Amino acid sequence: MIKSKEDIVQEFRVQSIQEAAIRVISRKGMASATMQEIAEEAGVAKGTIYLYFRDREELVEKTFETAIGELHKQVDAALESEGSFEQRLRAMTMAKLAFFNQNREFFRLYHTLKMPEGSASQQRRQKRNCQPQFQARVERLAGALKAAMDAGEVRPLDPKRLALILIETSTAIVLERLNEETPPPESDDVELIVSTLLSGIAIPK
Amino acid sequence: MIKSKEDIVQEFRVQSIQEAAIRVISRKGMASATMQEIAEEAGVAKGTIYLYFRDREELVEKTFETAIGELHKQVDAALESEGSFEQRLRAMTMAKLAFFNQNREFFRLYHTLKMPEGSASQQRRQKRNCQPQFQARVERLAGALKAAMDAGEVRPLDPKRLALILIETSTAIVLERLNEETPPPESDDVELIVSTLLSGIAIPK
DNA sequence: TCCTCGACTGACCGCGCGTTCAGCGCGGTG
């Protein structure tokens, strides 16, 4: 089945609008990003958006799914690559830092979705759609940690909690890097994170 | 100078409204917490709020300052107590977990303020008022880490980045605990955090 | 008892948002 002209146009419009949505939401935050501004950013009229998305909610939801897919694809590839757990942890951290370095504006959207806002029904919907994505990430990492524990590479601790700690540690550094004028080379921060996580901060007595 | 009756009433009103604001913002999120609902929660009319706070912005700002003050007071006390760095780290983590366990609803407000929303001017204002508080926390901890490094208790690494990692690690666990029906005892999680941070997750070869 | 004062109220206002839809213009067709 080859793509018809209409399909190509449709795909292009959807993509333009989603990219505009990411830019505006990243700039203004989820709550203050208006349909008007997203439309202007995409170079279409406000009404046009409603030809491709039922309402604001669907636009945000689909946009987020598309955008986060790219990040998770890269991180999962690193997690499932060959090598010791240390090597994979390093690759994963590198992938995350590199992604947010190239998509600095996406970070705010990513963060906003973790803490749902809005009416109760909006919150429930956002939770149903987004939490599984975060949850899935945590559980993949937890699985990898469990395997590393069984292989004797990692101390036997609660895998889920460790996964959360690993993820949030790199998130903290990404956030700091975004606030810095000239962040240090990515590899420096990757080393700091990996070294801290693996060996801890204490000097053994 | 003793308090007059009017002062007592005034203080009571301000406190009621602020407590209501915390509850509503925690429930609905910063963006969807309306003045109407805050007024209802406080048991006053909407107009009454404007007798004690200039506008919505000032209410949120003052409320946050009051609320976060309590948390930071407790954490700083733990940080400045006597003992080894490990003991103080343990005390600090314990204080944080205990605080959010007793003020579960406050956590969302705390998180929302980290990532400012709203118009550009609102964002700037929120940044000027709230970032210093977070910044101060990071720098206090960074100072303590530096001292511990000089004392040979901690490996010589970038203190500021380490401080961020320590803070976010416990934040990650707090968030998970809030989502859990029956979280494990606080002390278990404190031990996990402290142990992971100090010794790392790897099994030395 | 009546008057005064000011804390408190809540209907009301203007604004800005998401959403709609009547109409416009353009590429394709006979």
Next chain:
DNA sequence: CACCGCGCTGAACGCGCGGTCAGTCGAGGA
């Protein structure tokens, strides 16, 4: 060339918000 269909437009609508202010009412003084 006349006609049609359809993707697109943006003025207009309703709604719900933050903020206002004329009016209410009960405590306290004369």
